[in-house]
Amino acid sequence: MAFLHARHFTLEEARVALAEVGPLSEELVNLKETLDRWGYDVRRHGYFGGAGPNGESYFPPELERLVEVLRHLEAIGVVVKGIDHGLVDFPHVRRGGEEVYLCFRAGETDVAYWHSIDEGFAGRRPISEL
DSSP states (O other), X not given: OOOSOSOOOOHHHHHHHXXXXXXXXXXXXXXXXXXXXXXXXXXXXXXXXXXXXXXXXXXOHHHHHHHHHHHHHHHHTOEEEETTTTEEEEEEEOTTSOEEEEEEETTOSSOOEEEETTTOGGGOEXXXXX
């Protein structure tokens, strides 16, 4: 069976990784909020209305840090699904060989939900149903 992801986490591994992933997902949210407040469009990598707020360069340090955090999370093996809310998924293989995501959102204290690859966040179910 071919999987979408090369790396998979057990529930225990995902929970251990939260010590690092949790604060990074919070940082993503904070960086995005700062850039939004300044009128920086992260998706287009530009400022609305022209000049940037920092006067230093086209890419503010906050954007560069956001990219660093995204790359670090990717290197850990998690999938960032949304920077606005710090949505992070841990690829997992459940009983029967189905590849799913263990789901985490910034502000949560545990990996308490999962969803199928196709359903996404809207299909979140309690970990007890895994």
